[in-house]
Amino acid sequence: MTAPPVRQLSHTPGEDPAKRRRERWAIGIVAVLVAVLTYFEAHLAAVGGMVAFSSNIVIFALINLNVIFVVLLIFLVTRNVFKILLDRRRNLLGAKLRSRLVLIFICFSLIPTMLLFIAATNITTTSIKSWIGGRVGQALTGAIEIARERLEEEALVLSPAADSAAEGLSAAVDPASFPRVLESVRSLAPPGTALLFFEKDAEVARDGEVPPAVRAEVLTRIKSMKGDGDGKGTLIGDGFAAAWRRVPGGVIVVAVRTLPPAEATRIREIAKAYDEYHQVRLLDDPIRASYVGILILITLLIVFSASWMGIYLARQITVPVQLLAEGTEEVARGNLDVSLDYQSSDEFGTLVASFNRMTADLKAMKGNLEETNASLTRTYDELRRRTQFIETILDSISTGVIVIDRHGRIAMINKVAERLLRIRTDGVVGRMYREVLREEHYEAIRSLYREAGEAAGGQVERQVELDVGEKRIAFRVSLTALRDDAGEYMGLVAAFDDLSQTMRLQRVLAWREVARRIAHDIRNPLTPIQLSTERMQRKYAAAHAEDPVFAECTQAILSEVNTLKNLVDEFTRFARMPVPRLEDGDLPMEIRAVVETYRTSHPGIRWEFLQEGPARVWFDPFQIRRAVTNLLDNAAAALGGRGGVTVTCTHDEVAGKVRIDVADDGPGIPPGDRDRLFEPYFSRREGGTGLGLAIVSTIASDHGGTVRMRDNTPRGTVFEMEFPARPPARGKMGSTAPVVDDGRRGI
């Protein structure tokens, strides 16, 4: 016998786990791509500068790709949401919980996200408006003006030096005098002032240190103002101020002073902030639109990411829950060959593993239980068989048995005990025997139990007389206290034997012995008495012809002798009841013949004969005729010449029994005489020997049957004689059962 295959339960039926895994990966990858692309696009300007949109195919492709990915993300998430809703509508296991979790996730993400979106939009718009529309612009404009004035003032401070240099340069004819000119200029100029000399858009000389960027810027300025003004002016720029003068001959002298680095940086920052302010002011609407767009994008990403996360987490929760529900359902149906396929390191994984372990343990325990149950069943069957055997034995024996446990409850009682003690066995088992038995019976058992406790072996046997119904019956009660191997009291067994029949048989046997001896002792002298009396009549009749006394006396002797002979014959017949010779005959015909005889001899009585069932029965015709004769004789005597007698012969084929009822409507039998009716020599009739019913009882008993008396309705008496229609097998015959042979049973 092979073990049933273990049923593995994995995710929702109809769902392909690999497909779901691929979908999850797709969503994750798309989400990551969207995030990466968005980040890359946001920082593209820093990477490649502000390039024209249409001229950069990469940007175009990236944006479109991003749009596609975002749409794909929305599609996948929306598809999952719709699928969950569809599952919920189809009432799939776990769909409700999943949809509820997703809805909660969406709500928990959507509400704060939307609030954040609205707040962020308002804050952004308000901030931008307040920044560009407030005093920031005025402050920045003022700051740039101050910076510019600072540089202008610096340039004006340089003007004397520039003038001096121009004048000195134009007055000096000899180039060797230049150093003196520069010397005087330096004395006029503030510290850090340098002089630059340009001719034909090129720097030709320099006095002092000037950063190259400043020199290049000054040159650019010089070039740009070609032919301008009256030949002098000032220059301000990024970190420097200058005053320039045109010298006749085409040379331009520039007195330059660079600002300290810290001051130059501050002015540079002011200029930068000023530019940014104006740019923001110019691009107010696009900036707001961009921020709103970015917020919308982020909001949607959050919402859909939260939705997907909700779906994912819901699945993480509902899949094991669903598996557990299905597994529990299987277990509830009795299928313990179920194993849940779910691997996880979280609590659900532990739960599923515990479930699998539990089902395995249950299966093992179930196997053990089944084995134990089979063993118990075998034991129970054996016990039941033995109990039935014991009950059968107890029911088949003629002894009434009551088993009482240690608590005083009746553990077992057989039908004989029910009949003997007149108690109903239905519902008796398990009840206290004190409640079931009559007080007298209970006290008898208690008394015997006390004796048994004192007796060796815990057993006692007594003959007691108990009132049962209206009778007082003699019982032989055997009571045994049960003890286990350790000597612990387990209960007691009370056995009741009805001694009435035994005593009656003993009395019958005794009477038979008496009858036999009487017959023997009386019969022997009767014949000499009769012969002597007859001889005396023959010899002395003539001599005493005139004396009637002799004739009367001898005649009386002969008559009494004859009566004694008849009596002795009765005794002899009773003492020498033959063993019945059973033969298959017509029982009703035999009975009817007897009835017809009595109908003739007792014309004043209504004789009626009824027959029910088949006629063929195994019986001894001689003895049955005798028994019926005795019963009819009693009936006729009881009626006194008037009344009615109904004889019924009933053959019950199903029960296999024959019953002969003799019912009369006479005065009936007093209750006090009923117990002794079937005892020999008990008779209330004058002249009766008291053997008639004793013979009937013996014949019935010899036929394996019984004879009972009951009251007739409305008056009179009914004698019922019942015996088997067929003789039982020889092995089953009782000691008093008839046998089918020619033998005679002696006393």
Next chain:
Amino acid sequence: MTAVRVLIAFFTLSLLGLLPGSSLAGPPVPRISEVSGTIHGGEARVHFTLQNAFTPEMVEAMKSGIEITFKTTVEVERVYRNWFNRPMGQVQYTRSVRYDALSRVYRLHRDDGDELLPDILAALDRMTRFEVVVPVSGDAEKGKSYRARVRARLDKVGLSEPLRSIFFSSLWDVETDWARGNLKTP
């Protein structure tokens, strides 16, 4: 599925809204005009004018200190009547302008050097009128037909650093078609 469609449409429109160039582009079509010049020896000197390239928003942006850069491509080719033209030379020329709020001048940056311009008109003039020298292969032959092809496009819009994180692309999309003009031989 209706909800999905609505979401897709909304999202697409939202993304399109992020592209300011599409919403700020003006109706005038930028173009190159007055392409002319001469070719002599190893070079061609090409003159042309960029028209409608600066929208009012771009002018305002220039005033606000946004650096605007145009890149022009000039090609010189020998023109054959019944055959494919033969390229002789090409040059890409970049020119940008930015307002310096401190010194109140427009700084024009060219490949050959910077120039400071006092006002927006001068700056626009310099940004739209070009004279480009294109080195060519071979000598031009007198009596033959030569032609210059010119195209210009907005190359960069130099926003300040914080705004670059908001506008990842150009605010405007300016690009001309190819314009052609014959070159004279001496």
